[in-house]
Amino acid sequence: MSTDTAVLPPMTPAAPDPARPRDRLRALGVDTAYALAGFPVATVAFVVVVTGLSLGAGLLVVWVGLAVLAGTLLAARGLAGVERAWLPAVLGTPLPRPAYRPAEGGAVRRLLTPVRDPQTWLDALHALVRFPLAVLAFSVTVSWWAVALGGLSYGLWDWALPRDEGNQDLLELVGLESSPFRRILLYTVIGALFALLLPLVVRAVALLQAQLGRVLLTGRAATQAELGRLAGGRDAAVAAEAVALRRLERDIHDGPQQHLVRLGMDLSRARRQLDRDPDAARATLGEAADLAREALEELRALSRGIAPPVLADRGLAAALAAVAARSPVPVELAVDLPRERLAPVVENTAYFVVSEALANVAKHSGATACQVVVVAAGPALRVTVEDDGPGGAVPVPGHGLAGLADRLRAVDGVLTVDSPAGGPTRLVAELPCGS
Known part of the structure; x- marks a missing residue:
């Protein structure tokens, strides 16, 4: 259903982006450097971890092995840090940094902190598992670059190759007659083919290494960050519920x-x-x-x-029209929603945002007009409430705007408040709607 929907001008075809070839060349350079520079680092990490773990395990009977293991794990952590520094450039996205167990307690307990840290063991496991992938990536990258450059430039150095009976080129090996023109044409075509596939092949082997690093070196940190986000959303929901209950209690007491x-x-x-x-x-x-x-x-x-019957019976658009009609400040409402109903939690949250925002406009803004726009764009529902008041609205903990922000955080939404001195005040709420 849709009301007061504005007509957008037709889109013009986008002009070609001149930076795209440059971006592809940059990506090829990053992937190539990662594959080439990662090989010696992976070799050092593999040797250090295998040697250190073997030596530490062998010396555990005399307790010196614990110190060797701790030192090996610290070295693995440092080498893993080098890998983490490369990953954002290769994957094109920032990655969370893991929280290592802090050293605490006595001298012996502090010394053994790396042995008790799960992430440090994941760093050591990464050093062991990455080595064969680094060898593969290095070999494929060097070989593909060599064939591409050698084939494209073959016409410049064909004359310098010996042509005695013991040296045969590819044409002679497959039983065909060889000549300088045929050789140059064949190897140039092969070089061009390898050059065309070079970005894809180098990208594939680079991503193979990078994805392994993301899983082992940042996967636990990502899980911890997700748990923290969920805990923050839960706390925000509890805080929003507490504020709503206090306000309801106050309204019942005063009314x-x-x-x-x-x-x-x-x-x-x-x-x-x-x-x-x-x-x-x-x-x-x-x-x-x-x-x-x-x-x-x-x-x-x-x-x-709390729970308007019109929202459950007729949907979000009708409920917003009703709350806009009850507002003492004139409201211009524009709603653009899909035909199918949104999830109940999304509709309830959007209704609460608009209802609370209009209540704040009526009580505190001094505005003479207000505009509400609700649009479902892709996977998000965007709610905009703007008034012509003098501005100066600031989210204060325990008050209306802070309660709105907590209510949205509980459903992975975000509230943006733009209220400069002199107005206008603009609230933008975005929450996932799953469409």
Whole structure:
């Protein structure tokens, strides 16, 4: 369903990007350097780790082996650090750095810290497993570059090769007649073919090494970062729920509870007045009926803020139209959503964001107009609320905007607040919608 959808101008064809060939050459250079420079580093790491682990295991009976193992693991950690420094350039993405176990306790316990650190053992395992891949990458890269450059330049040095009976070229080996023109043409074509495939082949062997490094050297750190993110989202959800409960308690105390207390007092007074002054009792009962009606309206308003029935029955667009219609500040609403319903948690969160943002506009902004735009673009739902107030809105812990940010963090969403002095104030909430 869609309302007030703007028509976008037709897209013009994108012009060719002149930086693309340069980027490909740069990527080829990075991959080649990684394969060539990684071979000696991998060789050193393999020799150090194999020798150190073997020596340390053999000396464990006299306890010296523990110190040798600790030193070997520290060396593996340092060599793994060299690999981690290369990985972002090869993979094209930043990677998390692992958190090693800190050294603590007495001298012996501090010395054995690397032995008790799982990530350090993963560094040593990487040194062992990477070596054959480094040999493969080095051999393939050197061979492919040699054939490509040698074939393309063969016409420049064919004359310098000996042509006696003991030396045969490829044409003669397959039983064909050889001549300078045929040889140059054949080897040039082979060189051109290898040159065309060179970026793909070098990229493949470089990625083979890099992916192994990402799994062993940063996989545990990525898992820890994901656990931290999930824990942060859980804490944000708990904080948002606590803020919502406190606000609900405050609203009930300041609204319906006060009306109900006064309603009870009016009913008691009407009962006392019923025999001696029926007219006064009827007037008191009329006031009590008004209070009961006001309390019911306030309870309905609170229930709409928690879980509005229109959201469950008719969807997000209808619920947003209803909340916009109730706003004391005029709201211009534009909604562009897919035909199928979004996930309930996404709809509830988007409704909460708009409802809370419009409540803040009405209470604090001093604005005379507000615009709400809700668009589902790819895998994300983007909610924008902008008012023409004087600005200066700042998220303060425990208050409305901070509660919105916590509510969004709980569903992997992000809130951006742009409210310069003098206005306008613009809130942008993005949350994954899975479409």
